[in-house]
Amino acid sequence: MTDETLRIDDPNAFPFWEAARRHELAVQRCTQCGHHQFYPRPFCLACDADAPEWVTCSGEATVYSVTTVHLPLIPDVKPPYQVALVTLREGPRLLTGIVGQPCRIGESVTLVWRERADAPPLPCFTAVGEQSA
Ligand SMILES: [Zn+2]
Structure with missing residues (x-):
């Protein structure tokens, strides 16, 4: 996920x-x-009900699709790096960055945070086991 896909403002x-x-x-x-959704909207995509609540995710996800970026598109991330669409355990899919070893489709990944100087931390994912490796 990048600032372009979910604006801070x-x-x-x-x-x-x-x-x-x-x-x-x-x-x-x-x-x-009970439908989970992302990106945020003022209503439920499944049943049109107003005012969905916010809940914290487990941070567990599976790689749905992944691509390797070879161009320097983000100033503070050096290529090559992976960008993936991950399916959260709660259901929604999230466009995100992969940290550490390259991931494959179907692989289990877990949430990590990338700190940024001038913006809130950015959720990224890493292969399960990568943190303790
Ligand atoms: Zn609903």
């Missing part, structure tokens, strides 16, 4: 970045049907 995303400052990955959950 998007009012719908304020709770997301607030949680990120505490190193918590937050997504919305519908209070009527």
